Amino acid sequence: MTYRDVPTETMDRLFLYMRALTCLRREKSETVSSSRLAEICNVNAPKVRKDLSYFGEFGVRGVGYNVNELLDHIRRILKLDRSVNVALIGAGNIGRALITHSSFQLEGFNISMAFDIDREKIGTRVGSITVEDMMDFPDRVEEEGIDLAILAVPEEVAPEIARIIADTNIISILSFAPCELCMPENVKVTCVDLSMEMARLLYNSRQTVTRKKKERKP
Amino acid sequence: MTYRDVPTETMDRLFLYMRALTCLRREKSETVSSSRLAEICNVNAPKVRKDLSYFGEFGVRGVGYNVNELLDHIRRILKLDRSVNVALIGAGNIGRALITHSSFQLEGFNISMAFDIDREKIGTRVGSITVEDMMDFPDRVEEEGIDLAILAVPEEVAPEIARIIADTNIISILSFAPCELCMPENVKVTCVDLSMEMARLLYNSRQTVTRKKKERKP
DNA sequence: CTTAAATTGTGAATGTGAACACAATCACAT
DNA sequence: ATGTGATTGTGTTCACATTCACAATTTAAG
The missing domain is CATH 3.40.50.720 (NAD(P)-binding Rossmann-like Domain)
Incomplete structure (x- = not known):
């Protein structure tokens, strides 16, 4: 199964979500809201929801996403369900x-x-x-x-x-x-x-004040 | 000096160009064309030219860019001219x-x-x-x-x-x-x-055949 | 001097992703 | 049961980035 019409950027962010969810699972969190997930990954909440919605409806309205379940879904999408x-x-x-x-x-x-x-x-x-x-x-x-x-x-x-x-x-x-x-x-x-990472980091720190805040690429 | 109307993506790629130019300088290359630079950085030539053009006219038509000169310019733009x-x-x-x-x-x-x-x-x-x-x-x-x-x-x-x-x-x-x-x-x-890098890498390798080739983010 | 080949610089068109507002849905308290 | 607060899912609008074609410029050769 390949996902043809999913934006490249969305695909990229999926890896971020995976990492965050792995952390959350370690901390024994049961559920997570799009806004919390967004916070951890340095993106915004609607983006998280939209990204996930390309692959199905994983969340429960009024509640959020089940951490384990969502992690499993993402790992399968990214073909990381085998070691x-x-x-x-x-x-x-x-x-x-x-x-x-x-x-x-x-x-x-x-x-x-x-x-x-x-x-x-x-x-x-x-x-x-x-x-x-x-x-x-x-x-x-x-x-x-x-x-x-x-x-x-x-x-x-x-x-x-x-x-x-x-x-x-x-x-x-x-x-x-x-x-x-x-x-x-x-x-x-x-x-x-x-x-190169250090150079990027340094540049962005220095810009924080003067420049309009913008989310950084993962 | 801050560069207000330069796309974020362009800013990001500047770091790639810097790395490539550093390599080229080590190999004693005098000049480099936009297409060669693009090849090294896995982007395309017009993008390189457009990116650089936001900051001035660094190249010579018919010839290309002077490696040392361009590297200096970029390092200055990225505020990496001091150690x-x-x-x-x-x-x-x-x-x-x-x-x-x-x-x-x-x-x-x-x-x-x-x-x-x-x-x-x-x-x-x-x-x-x-x-x-x-x-x-x-x-x-x-x-x-x-x-x-x-x-x-x-x-x-x-x-x-x-x-x-x-x-x-x-x-x-x-x-x-x-x-x-x-x-x-x-x-x-x-x-x-x-x-996470490994996961991305693996996913992209596996997609190479089935999916339309698309440039990867740095 | 003229022509050909190479290469940059860029405006306009196209494509793609982000933002946002809001409808839909759920849990829970009363 | 029903209302309330929380949260997801999504269609539309808008902003941004990429692409492309071509004019401008340089070098080198004849």
Whole structure:
């Protein structure tokens, strides 16, 4: 099932709603109103309602939305109702942080394998995972059914690694290398660039007073 | 100087252009055409030209844009022509990764101080920085003129730390805690949630074939 | 000097998303 | 039962952003 006439922006916000609902569930909230949900996500209430209404009538008038129910609906819409297998490439500082920190292991994403090209690191353990040889990556990925790769290697080796990934059937890469990766067209790469986030953040803080307040993109 | 009638979206894309230009400069490119810049940023060429034209005429017809010159212009527009002082709070795995990894120390952002509440960590060195006591944070921040704080502490202590920050005049926080922080209205918080990034990425990869290609938001 | 190729800058048209007001619905108290 | 307060769902209007086509300008070659 694909949702053809749903605005791209709405689709985007669904991920925000998902995160907020996950928080609310953790806090044992039973129901949530559109205005509360909007508040958490930094949007406005009518937008929340309109967004949700594209997919059905999930709320109860006069009451609000059932947190668990709505979360399930959204997860199904976003095709996140099955858990996702993630492979980490690069067992350096970032890699270790990602595996160790529980907050990244959120809801259905589990980093189940780690790879490196460094002989020193291969065979060592990070958390409960043993670092494997990057040479074995293509075979192992197919065996284990990996959906997504996290690229946490130094910029210099990123292109080399990229070539290895390109030969597998992985089509989703989350990269920490601050550069363009050369990839086949069907492979989607998201580049995590914290300095860009900081720049945006800083700019917006500085504008708060002078500029008409406007909601920020997620 | 504020830019009143510039679309929000244009403002947002400026950060993308900045990153791309930084890359290009590193690769010693002298000039760049709108189409090449568009390619790197995953947008289209007319959009790049229109965006830039809101701020002046930076290009040369028949030739393109001078990389250095354009980068300077954009940095000035985004008020990033002076370097930004960043304080890290939390000297755990993430914190260490941020300091160690050179790619985060990008262009004008320097993490110059680190704080923690853990007695064990205070006084230790991370890279070239000595971890200080969080109790001293308010004073030290004022002394050193910190523009932005990175919050890389476990979720449990995040609210406590948030209160300390709230009493300083820091108005920009980049948080790795996957939860809402209670902050005064004028303080902007950007929450880095990698699992949400992963979810978006995965959804978009899966849609590539069935859905009409559409540019992704930055 | 003239022509061709490349590339920017931009006004007008088009498309898309946001806002808003209000009708519809529900829970609950009396 | 019935009214009241709360909250959702949505059609319409409006504002904003994107696209497109083309004029303007530059470089380079003949």
